[in-house]
Amino acid sequence: MEKRTILAIALSLAVLLGFQYFFPTAPQKPIAEKQQVTANLTEKQVSTNVNEAVPAQTNSVAATPAPVVPAAPKVHGEIVKINNTLYHAEIDTLGGQLKAFSLKEYRTDIAQDSSDLNLVTQAAEGSYPLSGSVSIKGVWYNDKNLLFKVESADTDTIDVTAAGKSLQLKAVLPSGDTLTKEFIFQPESYLLEVNYECVDENGASQKIDSVRLNWAQAVPLEKKKEYVYSGVLGYVGEKLYKPSKKEKKLSRQELMGPIPWLGFTTKYFIGVIIVPDEASMARTTGIIERPDANHFLTGLQVNQASRVRVYIGPKKGIILQKIGVHLEDAIEYGWFGVIARPLVKMLHFFNIYVHNYGIAIIILTILIKLVFYPLSQKSYKSMGKMKEVQPKLAKIKEKYKDDKARLNKEMMDLYKTKKVNPFGGCLPMVVQIPVFFALYRALMVAIELRHAPFFGWILDLSAKDPYYVTPLIMGATMFLQQKMTPSTGDAMQAKMMLFMPIIFTFMFLNFPAGLVLYWLVNNLLSIGQQYMVMRQVSTS
Numbered sequence: 001m002e003k004r005t006i007l008a009i010a011l012s013l014a015v016l017l018g019f020q021y022f023f024p025t026a027p028q029k030p031i032a033e034k035q036q037v038t039a040n041l042t043e044k045q046v047s048t049n050v051n052e053a054v055p056a057q058t059n060s061v062a063a064t065p066a067p068v069v070p071a072a073p074k075v076h077g078e079i080v081k082i083n084n085t086l087y088h089a090e091i092d093t094l095g096g097q098l099k100a101f102s103l104k105e106y107r108t109d110i111a112q113d114s115s116d117l118n119l120v121t122q123a124a125e126g127s128y129p130l131s132g133s134v135s136i137k138g139v140w141y142n143d144k145n146l147l148f149k150v151e152s153a154d155t156d157t158i159d160v161t162a163a164g165k166s167l168q169l170k171a172v173l174p175s176g177d178t179l180t181k182e183f184i185f186q187p188e189s190y191l192l193e194v195n196y197e198c199v200d201e202n203g204a205s206q207k208i209d210s211v212r213l214n215w216a217q218a219v220p221l222e223k224k225k226e227y228v229y230s231g232v233l234g235y236v237g238e239k240l241y242k243p244s245k246k247e248k249k250l251s252r253q254e255l256m257g258p259i260p261w262l263g264f265t266t267k268y269f270i271g272v273i274i275v276p277d278e279a280s281m282a283r284t285t286g287i288i289e290r291p292d293a294n295h296f297l298t299g300l301q302v303n304q305a306s307r308v309r310v311y312i313g314p315k316k317g318i319i320l321q322k323i324g325v326h327l328e329d330a331i332e333y334g335w336f337g338v339i340a341r342p343l344v345k346m347l348h349f350f351n352i353y354v355h356n357y358g359i360a361i362i363i364l365t366i367l368i369k370l371v372f373y374p375l376s377q378k379s380y381k382s383m384g385k386m387k388e389v390q391p392k393l394a395k396i397k398e399k400y401k402d403d404k405a406r407l408n409k410e411m412m413d414l415y416k417t418k419k420v421n422p423f424g425g426c427l428p429m430v431v432q433i434p435v436f437f438a439l440y441r442a443l444m445v446a447i448e449l450r451h452a453p454f455f456g457w458i459l460d461l462s463a464k465d466p467y468y469v470t471p472l473i474m475g476a477t478m479f480l481q482q483k484m485t486p487s488t489g490d491a492m493q494a495k496m497m498l499f500m501p502i503i504f505t506f507m508f509l510n511f512p513a514g515l516v517l518y519w520l521v522n523n524l525l526s527i528g529q530q531y532m533v534m535r536q537v538s539t540s
Contacts, residue, residue, distance in 0.1 A: 475505030
């Protein structure tokens with residue numbers, strides 16, 4: 001019974017972990033043509049023109065037909081550089097689009113001389129993030145085609161050293177009105193604001209009926225398996241939204257509010273447009289356009305003049321939670337998020353003192369083991385007692401193998417006489433499963449582990465062990481645990497149990513080193529505890 005229980009739990013773990021290994025989120029087909037690529041939300045992406053007209057298709061609501069001013073002749077703008085403590089940004093005066101957004105605290109790869117990570121797609125043509133449109137007197141103006149002039153800065157570089165530093169861009173519309181596109185930056189924040197205003201030739205304010213701000217993005221060119229979703233992400237109708245397979249085939253779709261935010265996510269980074277308040281959310285339409293399989297554009301259209309916020313940066317829980325609007329839900333911890341979030345906070349807390357996330361993982365693993373020590377102790381004691389009765393149990397099975405009723409009665413009598421609970425080793429293990437999966441998911445998505453070194457050859461805890469040393473040792477510890485577990489005498493189950501370490505080792509070969517480290521340390525602690533308990537039971 002004990003062996004069957006452990007086998008069932010092990011198979012359940014194998015199925016859940018194996019599903020992510022064998023069926024990860026399918027990446028889009030790579031772009032065939034060779035293009036120069038820069039690091040962006042997933043460190044290597046490309047972009048193209050997403051402003052071309054596409055057939056209007058929707059999922060459940062009709063696309064809003066709106067007259068758009070014809071495209072202006074192709075011109076070139078100037079680049080305004082923005083610097084704060086967290087990033088370097090570049091804004092093009094042609095369209096007021098974001099041409100670069102490089103994070104100072106994150107590098108493209110683990111090389112010490114690698115460049116800061118740029119979250120914005122490089123494109124030869126087409127829309128960049130933060131292009132937009134405004135509706136004035138029933139006419140839509142796409143600011144991507146407008147050549148703005150800088151009004152609020154004397155130089156081409158703005159150093160954000162005080163709250164509320166702004167960049168004002170102005171352009172004259174075909175109607176003769178003047179449109180102002182204002183960016184507001186904060187010194188120590190990944191948040192920025194975008195605001196539109198319009199005045200006529202006499203300086204009188206003109207009403208802006210609707211504002212649409214876009215995030216243009218190329219589909220990642222993945223070179224390795226990712227076990228976390230990347231793509232369009234939003235918060236629609238009070239829940240997290242990801243396009244279904246059917247919706248991904250549409251060239252255009254509209255989502256009805258309330259929509260607090262919409263944009264693009266990868267494993268560790270996110271770029272989203274955020275609606276400022278609840279009243280605006282109710283009047284918001286989410287628009288997703290896909291001119292081809294490799295590019296998309298998401299936009300939030302607010303049916304009123306509104307200042308829109310934008311977050312571009314890491315998916316770090318402590319930062320996203322302060323912003324509100326459920327943006328922290330972009331970090332997908334799975335079913336056990338309520339457990340995973342505090343575990344990540346504890347991991348960060350330990351790292352403050354030890355300055356090594358690998359050691360922090362070991363400390364957290366030991367702490368969790370101590371919390372569940374009484375339950376594990378009870379489980380291992382039950383295993384020890386089961387091991388003691390195995391010889392008598394085998395004789396009973398042999399003696400009454402043709403009489404199921406008598407066999408069950410004799411087995412129950414033996415358990416009662418020896419005070420053995422056949423389920424005693426199962427229940428304590430089942431209680432620990434939610435914590436295990438929570439920590440598993442937390443280590444899988446925690447940006448804190450990105451490019452975080454451990455010791456020796458492990459230079460990045462978020463990447464696989466390059467020499468497969470830790471997963472192979474982990475497999476060996478699983479095999480040792482399996483040999484220490486009492487056998488039921490069932491030959492088929494025994495053979496299946498022998499394959500479990502092999503299956504798990506194969507799955508863990510490409511898992512993040514931080515996750516493998518947790519499992520390895522947990523196995524070693526379990527082996528030590530199980531050995532001591534078995535020894536005590538045998539002595540008594």
